[in-house]
Structure formats: C-alpha cells, structure tokens
Amino acid sequence: MSGKRYRVLHRTVYVYSDAVTSSYGRAYLTPREFSGQALREHEIRVDPVPSDRSVGLDVYGNTTLYFHVTSDHRRLEVTGESVVDVERPAAASSSPPWEQARPTAGHGPLAVEFTLDLAPPEITPEIAAYAAESFEPDRPLLDAVTELNTRIHADFTYESGSTTVSTRVADVFAAREGVCQDFARLALACLRSRGLAARYVSGYLATEPPPGTERVVGADATHAWAAVWLPGESGGHWIGFDPTNDQFADERYVTLAWGRDYADVPPLRGIIYTDAQESTITVSVDVAPVEV
DSSP states (O other): OOEEEEEEEEEEEEEEEEEEEEEEEEEOOSOOOBTTEEEEEEEEEEESOOSEEEEEEOTTSOEEEEEEEOSOEEEEEEEEEEEEEEEOOOOOOOOOBGGGGOOBTTBSGGGGGGGSOOSSOOOOHHHHHHHHTTOOTTOBHHHHHHHHHHHHHHHSEEOTTSOOTTOOHHHHHHHTEEOHHHHHHHHHHHHHHTTOOEEEEEEEEOOOOOTTOOOOTTBBOEEEEEEEEEOOGGGOEEEEEETTTTEEOOTTEEEEEEESSGGGOOSEEEEEEEOOSOEEEEEEEEEEEOOO
C-alpha cells in the first residue's frame, strides 16, 4: 500500500453537575470510504448504553450515528475507534484557468451546491477582495489555490480558544486569528467568492513527535481543512488543502466527513434534559500509525 494505516481513538466525555434524564446525540465519528481511503475496523461506544441507536447516511454521504440515552446519568462518554488506510493522492500535474473550473448544471452539477454562500452570508466585500489578490485572470486554478493557502497561513495567527464554533468568518478575518476550522471556513468563503466549488472537510491529521521523544497518547486533536473542485473526467475530483499548515492534504490526513460548513459535520452534537447548572467537556484524540 502506497500510504499509511492508522488507529484512531476519539473520546469525548461530558460531566454534569446534576442528573441528565434524557440525552439525544448525533455523531460524525465514522471515517469515510472513498478512492484513497479505506475503513478497516470501526466501532462507536456510548456509555451509558443508549436505549435507542441507529446508523444512517446524510445528504452528503457521511455516516452518522444517532443515539438516545434515557437512564439518569451525570457522565456521558462517546468513543469512536477506527483503523483506516490512507493513500497519498496523485499529484495534479496541471489545472485549467480558475475561471474554467467553475461548475455548472451541465459541467460538474454535483459540485454546484458547494459554490453557494451560507445563510447568513459569509462572503463580504473584504473577503472577496482578499481572494481576488490570488485569482488573477487566466491563472491556473491550483497556482491560485496554492498562493491563497500560503497567504492565509502567513496572515492569520493560530490561537487556541480565540473563537467558538459559531464565530463568523468576517470576525475571524477582522481579528486575523483563529483555529483550523476558522481558516478552512475562510478559505471556503474566498473560493466561493470567485464562483468556485469548495467544501469543508472534518478529520484528523497524524502528527509525529520530535525525534527521540515518545508519542503522547490523546494529545492530538480533530482537524479541519478545505477542498476545491477540479474539473475532469467522471465528474471531476476534489483536492484538499490545509491553510493551517500551508500544505495540500496527503496520506497523513484522515477524513471523517465533508459538507458545506462545520455546522454540517460536527464530530458530536446533541440535546439534553437536565437541571444541571454546570458541565464540562473533555476531548482526547489519538492517531497512531499501525504497521501493515
């Protein structure tokens, strides 16, 4: 296999100050299967054991788990464990001028939805002007995306805790700081301002410790990046790129799910019924290489 195999352990623990009588959850914790990524093993464990659970596909083909815990509890733990093979994507030798990469109803119809802005809108005149600096007329698409990727990496500071999942892209742009989800969403707004198809990708980035040091289990985190649609045979294909690290996605990137925005594919969301006034959440992620 021209790639890597990983064992992924993603654990989320909620602790409440009073009993929760009912907890509904939806988890996007099942890695996708597609050309370049194969799921070898997978399990999602929920504690307390749900009285009801079901697995299905959303509109984008992502696998989701729904569960309902009806026993009283003050602690809820959701753990996803997977073994995934990831191959290195084939490098694109060339790309058309970006203007020719805009999908239409007759050319890349499944990608058209990913050109649309969100509601409320995320594309502002300032973001459109920022994107335009990289998308000069007739410039090859991947050249423009490469430059945009580098500019976001250079112009914005990674600052953990500086934003929340509800922070608007315009606010990230003004503050010039955020986290990987913010930088991916900014890249999407930039591409869509040019009429290009761009999707949000949720997953993991395998990281290796410095030479001579041991891996720290649970120290990794979920990651997010963007993907741009490149026209071609069989409906074209998507190329992932990561503004947080100024690189294109390779065999170190494990894909969980994709959609138009973070809100489409959060790793875990839910609704609880409780009188608790306080709660804490602890998330640990470990992406460990496995010998093939």
